[in-house]
Amino acid sequence: MRNRSVTYSSEATFQALADPTRRAVLDLLRRGSQPAGEIARAFPVSRPAISKHLRLLRRAHLVQEHRQGRNRVYHLNPEPLRAVDSWLDQYRTFWKMSLTNLKRFVEAEYSKETNQGHAPKSNRKTSKGDL
C-alpha cells in the first residue's frame, strides 16, 4: 500500500545528491545497510556531520532509518532516484549526437535568423537530418 507511484520531491533529491559525502553514503549503503556510527566511521569527518547528512538524506527519502536496539540502521531507498533518471532521460538522445556537429548546427541555426527569432522555433528539435 502506497508502494507504487509515490511522488517524491525531485527538488530534495537533486539537492541531497549535490554533496559528495552524501553520494558516498548512498554508495556505501548500496553494499548493505549499516547503523549510523558504522557509516560515520567510514568517513574522515565527525560523526555529527554524518548525522546531519543522514538527516538530509532522510528528508529526501533516499534512506530510511529503523531502530534496532540502540542502533539506528539506515538502508537505501533508491525510489526517489527514478525522478533523476527520468529527468536525465530527456538528455540521453542528445549525447548520442556528436558534440561538434551539434555545435555547428546550432551556430548555423542561430546566425540564419540573427534578429528574428532566436531559437529553433517550435518543436523543431535538432532533427538528425541536419547533422
Add this chain to the structure above:
Amino acid sequence: MRNRSVTYSSEATFQALADPTRRAVLDLLRRGSQPAGEIARAFPVSRPAISKHLRLLRRAHLVQEHRQGRNRVYHLNPEPLRAVDSWLDQYRTFWKMSLTNLKRFVEAEYSKETNQGHAPKSNRKTSKGDL
C-alpha cells in the same frame, strides 16, 4: 582532438544540477540555443541572477557560450551528464526490486549478525535470489 573521453568533474555537475533554476535553464536550452538575455526573460528572477547561474553551468561544462555579435549564445553540452547517468546506473538494479522486500531482507540480514559484522560482508550484493 580531445573530443572523446574528456573527464568532467562530476562534482561540479551534481552541484550545478542542485538548483531548480539551473535545471530549468538546461531544459530550456534543450529546445534550442539562446542568448543570455533571452534565457533570463524566461525566468522571474533578475538578469544578473541568471548570468550567475550560467557561470556555474559554464564551470560545470554543461553549457558552452560563443559570442555572436553583442550576444552571447548559450548552447547545451550534455556530455557531463553521462557521469550522472553512470552513477545512477549502479542504482538501477535496486529499484527493480520491491522495496518492502528489500527492507525485510536487509533487516533480517542485519539482525542475523547483530554484534559481529554489521553489513553483508564482502560483495554479497543482495542477490535477487533473496526476494
Add this chain to the structure above:
DNA sequence: ATGATCTGTAACCCTACAGTTACACGACGG
C-alpha cells in the same frame, strides 16, 4: 542503579550561493 555506548541535536563558525542594484564594457546603429 550506574556507567558505557549509540545517536541526534543545539550552538557556533565560516563559506558558498541565490538574489538584488549599480556599474563597466564591447558591439551596433544612427
Add this chain to the structure above:
DNA sequence: CCGTCGTGTAACTGTAGGGTTACAGATCAT
C-alpha cells in the same frame, strides 16, 4: 562620435550548508 543594447561583474544582503564541539536521551551490560 554617441546613445543604446546585451552582457558580465562587483558589492552587498540573507540564508542555507557543512564542519566542529558540547550536550541530552535512550539502550544495554553489569
